[in-house]
Amino acid sequence: MSVEQHDQAAPALRASDSDRDEMLVRLHTAFAEGRLSETELDERIDLVLAARTHGELDAVAADLPSGRAAPGSAGHGPAGRFQVAYKGSVKRAGRWRPPERFTTVVYKGTGLLDLRDAELDGQVTTLWVLAYKSTVQIIMPPGVRVETGGVGVSAEVYGDRAPGAPVLHIRGYAYKGAIEVKDRIRRT
Known part of the structure; x- marks a missing residue:
């Protein structure tokens, strides 16, 4: 043969x-x-x-990017731009520096983005969130202006924003789930 x-x-x-x-x-x-x-x-x-x-x-997925870096592309673009959970949970909290565009995808799980101690470098930071049969909570730092849009995104922000404060754009889509934007964690 x-x-x-x-x-x-x-x-x-x-x-x-x-x-x-x-x-x-x-x-x-x-x-x-x-x-x-x-x-x-x-x-x-x-x-x-x-x-x-x-x-x-x-x-x-023949018409989609592979998600793997192309040869010779090491070192391009900010690290940590994506956060993905499949039937699990993801959490970002404490001191961290989100890039100007950050994407979180949660499929049948939970997510927490705690931005209270995050270092927001840019004047505008955009968070893209997909919650498929999931709940993603986003905890805002004090004094930041929040602008939300999308489907299934709710905002409960009470704090006053500081003059010239950074802007956080939160764009999301929740299918049989929720994306909750808050300025404090509520204990029940």
Whole structure:
């Protein structure tokens, strides 16, 4: 048997549950970046869940970036621009420096972005949040102007903003979930 005949006769490599999970995160990230519509996301989720081989999974996202850095691109762009949770939770709190554009995607889980001790370098910081069957809480620092938009985003901010204070744009989409913007954590 020649090498060509062997390659043609080799069965397709089976995809694991972990492979499907990674593809779901990739699709939700593409949705949060505006690369897919809600309808396209739903259609592709169905295809991923039905996929049996790596070839079928690869076909679902053939027109999307791989999410891996291109060779020679190391060191470009700010680190830590994305935060993703799949059936789990994500949390950012304490002293940290969010980039001017930060994206959080949570699929069937929870998220907490505590910005009270964050160092906001820019005059305007934009947070993109996707909460798919999830709840994401965003705790605001005092004196910051908050502007929200999207679907399923609620804001409960009472503090006064300081003159010339930084602006926080929060853009989100919550599907069967919620994105809650607050200036304090409420204990129940």
